[in-house]
Amino acid sequence: MALLEVKDLSFTYGEKTAFEKKAVRNISLSIEKGEFIGIIGHTGSGKSTFIQMLNGLIKPSGGQVLLEGKDIWSEPKKIRNVRFKVGMVFQYPEYQLFEETVEKDIAFGPQNMKLGAEEVAKRVKDAAAFVDLKPELLKKSPFELSGGEKRRAAIAGVIAMDPEILILDEPAAGLDPKGRDVLMTQIATYHKAKGNTVLLVSHSMEDISKVADKILVMNKGDMYAFDTPKAIFSKGEEIEKIGLQIPQITKIMIGLAKSGFDVPTDIYSVEQAVMEIMKLRKSTSDILLKAPEGGAGA
Amino acid sequence: MMKEITLGQYIPGKSVLHKMDPRMKVILLVLFIVFIFASRNFVSLGIMAAAVFFVLCISGVSPRLYFKSIEAIIMIVIITSGLNLFYGTGEPLWEWRFLKITQAGINTALFIAIRITALVLISSVLTYTTSPTDLTDALERLMKPLSKLHVQVHEIAMMMTIALRFIPTLLEETDKIMSAQKARGADLESGNFIARIKSLVPILIPLFVSAFRRAFELAMAMESRCYHGGEGRTRMKVLKLSKRDYIALAVCSAVFTGVIVCSIVLPVTVRTGM
Numbered sequence: 001m002a003l004l005e006v007k008d009l010s011f012t013y014g015e016k017t018a019f020e021k022k023a024v025r026n027i028s029l030s031i032e033k034g035e036f037i038g039i040i041g042h043t044g045s046g047k048s049t050f051i052q053m054l055n056g057l058i059k060p061s062g063g064q065v066l067l068e069g070k071d072i073w074s075e076p077k078k079i080r081n082v083r084f085k086v087g088m089v090f091q092y093p094e095y096q097l098f099e100e101t102v103e104k105d106i107a108f109g110p111q112n113m114k115l116g117a118e119e120v121a122k123r124v125k126d127a128a129a130f131v132d133l134k135p136e137l138l139k140k141s142p143f144e145l146s147g148g149e150k151r152r153a154a155i156a157g158v159i160a161m162d163p164e165i166l167i168l169d170e171p172a173a174g175l176d177p178k179g180r181d182v183l184m185t186q187i188a189t190y191h192k193a194k195g196n197t198v199l200l201v202s203h204s205m206e207d208i209s210k211v212a213d214k215i216l217v218m219n220k221g222d223m224y225a226f227d228t229p230k231a232i233f234s235k236g237e238e239i240e241k242i243g244l245q246i247p248q249i250t251k252i253m254i255g256l257a258k259s260g261f262d263v264p265t266d267i268y269s270v271e272q273a274v275m276e277i278m279k280l281r282k283s284t285s286d287i288l289l290k291a292p293e294g295g296a297g298a
Numbered sequence: 299m300m301k302e303i304t305l306g307q308y309i310p311g312k313s314v315l316h317k318m319d320p321r322m323k324v325i326l327l328v329l330f331i332v333f334i335f336a337s338r339n340f341v342s343l344g345i346m347a348a349a350v351f352f353v354l355c356i357s358g359v360s361p362r363l364y365f366k367s368i369e370a371i372i373m374i375v376i377i378t379s380g381l382n383l384f385y386g387t388g389e390p391l392w393e394w395r396f397l398k399i400t401q402a403g404i405n406t407a408l409f410i411a412i413r414i415t416a417l418v419l420i421s422s423v424l425t426y427t428t429s430p431t432d433l434t435d436a437l438e439r440l441m442k443p444l445s446k447l448h449v450q451v452h453e454i455a456m457m458m459t460i461a462l463r464f465i466p467t468l469l470e471e472t473d474k475i476m477s478a479q480k481a482r483g484a485d486l487e488s489g490n491f492i493a494r495i496k497s498l499v500p501i502l503i504p505l506f507v508s509a510f511r512r513a514f515e516l517a518m519a520m521e522s523r524c525y526h527g528g529e530g531r532t533r534m535k536v537l538k539l540s541k542r543d544y545i546a547l548a549v550c551s552a553v554f555t556g557v558i559v560c561s562i563v564l565p566v567t568v569r570t571g572m
Contacts, residue, residue, distance in 0.1 A: 057477050080483055088481040095471075096478040098503035108500065112483030143507065157482060 001069050002030035003197060004054065004086075004165060009063035011049050023049040025221045026063070031199075033164075036191050038208030038229075039201045041218030042243055047201050048091075050218065051167050054199075055086035084113050087163030091170045093154035097142035102133070102153045105142050109161040127160035128153075130190050132182075148179045152186075159190065166190075167199040172207065184211065205247045209233070209268040217244070234266035249273045307422075308429045313358030314542055315427040320436035322543040323424055326550050330420045333557050334413055339567045340405075342560040343412055349553045350416045359426045367422040368415060375414050379407040405567055430462040439537060452528025460516070468509060475504045 011024040024046040031037055041047045052058040054065055056072050056079040065072045072082045087109075090096070099105035106127055110120040128138060131152035137145060142153055155171060168187065172180040188211045191198045202208050208215060209229045217224040217232060219242045225232055232239065236246045236254055246268075253267045253276070261280060267273045310316075315323070330350070337343040354364060368375075386403025393399075428436075438455035445451045479500045480486065486497050 052477065055481060057480060080485065083481055083483055088478075090474065090478045090481070093478065095508055096475055096482075096500075096504050098500045098507075108479075108484075109482040112485065161482065 002066075003033040003068060005030040005066040005069070006054070007064045007066065009050070009053060009060050009065065011046075011053060011058060012061045015061060022221050024053070024060075027223045028063075029216065029223065029226050031165075031197060033197055034195050035197055036188075036211055036213045037197070037199045038212030038215040039199060039218065040203065040205060040208060040215065040244060041224075042220075044220075045218040046221040047218050048169060051088065051169060051199065051201060054165070054167060055088050056082045057088070080112075084109075084161050085163055086165045086167065087158040087161050089155050089158045089166070089168045089171055091173055092151075093158075093171075094142075094147070094150035096157075097150060097154055100141060101139055102128075102142050102145065103138040105153065106138075106157045106160050109157055113161060123160045123162060124156075127156040130159055130193075131156045131186055148175060148183075151175065151179075152183070155183075162194075163196070165197040165199065167201075169201045170203065171200070172202070172204075180207070187211070203245075205245055205250075205268075209247055217242075229268050230266045233268045234264075236265055307363075307425055309359050309363065309426045310429075311358045311427065313356060313427065314546075315353070315357045315423065317542065318427075318546060319537055319539050319543045320428050320432040321439055321537060322539060322546060323428055324433075324436050324440060326546065327420060327424045329550065329554060331417060333554050334416050334420070336561065337413075337557060338561050339564045340409070341564050342557040343409060343416075345553060345556050345560065347412055347416050349550070350420045353423055354419060357423050357427055359423075363426065364419055364422065367418055371414065371418050375411050378414065379411045382410055383407040409567070431459060434459045434462070435533075435535075435537060452531075456528070464509075464512065467512070468505070471508055472501065472505055475501050475508075 006027055006029050009024060009027045010022065013021045013023055027050065039047055039051070049058060053060050056065075059073060067082060067085060072079065097105050099108065103124055106124045107120050110123045115123070124138070125135075128135070133149065133152055133156060137149060137153075142150060145153060151171070155168070158166065171187065172183050175183060184207055187198065187200065191211075200208060200212065212229060214227060215229055215232045216226045217239065224242060225235070225239075233246060233250045236250050239246050249270050250265065250268050253263050253273060254265045256263050256277075257265050262283075263276050263280060267276060330346070334343070334346050334350075337346055354361075383399055383403045383406075384397050386400035386406055388400040388402045390398035390400050391404075424433075434455045437458070438451055441449070441451045441454070476486070484497060484500055486494070486501075489497065
């Protein structure tokens with residue numbers, strides 16, 4: 001049984017008014033335990049609406065979300081339990097910090113779960129360690145931290161609930177390139193160490209293709225594709241047509257293929273590309289080496 | 299939930315009313331309100347109601363929106379008219395214990411219903427056809443004489459503009475913060491009064507922090523564009539009365555004169571304040 005199954009999920013804003021707008025249209029997919037899913041799409045493609053339906057912040061207008069085989073809205077009063085299992089880190093999560101100390105803020109989630117004091121303290125410590133927050137920062141006010149530290153503290157606040165599925169909406173937005181890389185690595189490490197499911201929304205194909213097992217491409221509320229990065233980027237040009245950036249290295253490979261080189265176009269990492277180009281060099285150099293021989297023979 | 303609250307419900311359009319000088323619109327709205335209140339018989343109220351209806355028709359705003367604004371006050375209309383229904387004097391048409399309905403009562407109830415509806419409709423015409431910035435501009439100009447009394451007219455208008463501008467932003471922000479805290483298991487719906495107040499803390503603190511942050515950013519942005527208050531500041535769009543404003547004034551004056559004449563000549567049917 002899939003951990004999370006989405007059946008024919010739709011959401012319409014302002015139903016039965018002049019402003020009616022379908023934000024999400026009939027999405028069906030299933031996600032297994034331990035998968036790392038990347039979600040990409042334009043602004044307004046329905047990504048945010050879609051992920052908010054997964055933890056019951058938005059009630060779908062049609063279709064179902066099944067968590068461990070059970071419809072999350074079967075008992076609306078217990079929707080909070082779903083939110084503990086499906087943790088959600090919003091965009092710019094640092095703006096939700098409110099407690100006197102970082103420690104207390106991270107403990108907000110676990111405390112709402114009615115865990116014992118010891119367990120809460122342990123979770124706060126673990127979560128802070130995952131996002132690499134130094135212990136001395138825990139006693140500070142969250143408003144004294146730097147931008148990157150605030151972001152990590154806020155993410156720790158969700159990780160501390162130890163959700164089975166962690167959803168992150170553009171966690172690296174607004175960070176400098178280094179902070180971005182560090183954060184992405186931390187998320188990947190967290191995923192490996194915990195073995196739980198992670199859904200990552202991002203604009204950056206580069207970021208996503210490095211870590212995701214599968215990618216969900218959304219376009220104008222529809223599910224455009226849900227497949228492995230390799231399969232997605234083999235359709236690189238189609239993806240570009242709906243206005244999404246593909247990794248630069250994929251673009252290079254497509255360009256090479258177009259100008260007559262025999263290279264695959266479903267490449268999305270520099271290492272793979274190097275390998276393919278090396279192969280190519282080998283075969284070309286064979287030709288080059290052979291050429292003078294041929295010339296000599298003539 | 300938050301998204302459904304609309305404030306400063308300006309509906310962009312190209313009607314005569316949209317193009318009119320906002321100052322003239324504000325003045326005429328005040329006069330409309332005065333004359334709707336001053337009407338003491340059905341004929342003068344009828345003239346005002348017809349004038350309001352005419353204004354609605356040329357506003358180019360969908361009737362559905364006007365129905366919506368009536369919908370919002372329908373309970374008030376029903377309650378006030380309902381009460382007045384039983385307060386009439388004269389021969390009772392219907393009686394039950396201490397309740398009685400008279401012809402005068404029916405008249406008053408009807409009169410009040412029309413009056414409140416007309417008031418609400420004509421006021422919504424102003425907000426539907428005038429953008430919030432135009433509106434504050436107009437108010438600033440109209441209040442200008444007050445600056446002689448050391449009232450900081452420009453500052454007040456600027457604050458109004460900024461406040462209006464930030465209402466949707468802060469609503470959106472509240473929505474986001476609420477979702478984020480709910481995702482961390484914040485319980486906003488259950489518990490007793492104290493628990494509910496307490497549950498607002500995780501929402502209000504981030505909201506205040508962000509409001510202050512935005513205020514500082516805006517102040518910085520304004521100063522870096524050399525804003526130094528209203529003194530000596532000229533406008534990009536200078537409000538100017540045009541032919542259509544004078545025509546509107548003339549037409550309305552004719553209507554108002556009609557109302558005055560009718561009120562004097564014809565007998566008073568309703569003797570009530572509200």
